[in-house]
Amino acid sequence: MRHYRRRFHPWEKRHFQHLLAESRTAPPRLVCRLGSHELWARGEGMYLIDAIPDDAPPLVREGIARRRIVDLEGACPCGASLVVEPGGNGVLHLSCTHESDCPAGNDILIPAYMNWQRR
Numbered sequence: 788m789r790h791y792r793r794r795f796h797p798w799e800k801r802h803f804q805h806l807l808a809e810s811r812t813a814p815p816r817l818v819c820r821l822g823s824h825e826l827w828a829r830g831e832g833m834y835l836i837d838a839i840p841d842d843a844p845p846l847v848r849e850g851i852a853r854r855r856i857v858d859l860e861g862a863c864p865c866g867a868s869l870v871v872e873p874g875g876n877g878v879l880h881l882s883c884t885h886e887s888d889c890p891a892g893n894d895i896l897i898p899a900y901m902n903w904q905r906r
């Protein structure tokens with residue numbers, strides 16, 4: 788599960804989903820690299836996503852690569868989709884619940900990332 792938070796009015800959910808869907812009809816284009824992130828444009832949408840560290844082990848690279856696919860395409864190769872849900876107090880939640888064996892899931896990616904960082 789991965790959560791993003793932003794102040795939103797509940798009625799904006801449909802509008803936001805429409806903008807996301809419309810944005811994804813255009814091909815993704817890399818705008819620039821910003822430290823450990825990359826800024827991508829797709830139609831009217833701008834996406835700030837994690838860059839894949841060159842020196843990361845294969846499992847970490849695969850997990851981050853899958854999360855990039857979710858961010859840009861809205862779904863993971865494991866079958867999980869990005870879900871937009873209005874939370875309380877006008878906060879919009881974007882979440883993606885990966886399969887238990889997916890390297891992009893928190894249960895696999897977080898320990899793999901921590902092991903790599905401890906070296």
Ligand SMILES: [Zn+2]
Pocket residue numbers: 853863864865866867885886889890891892
């Ligand atoms: Zn997945």
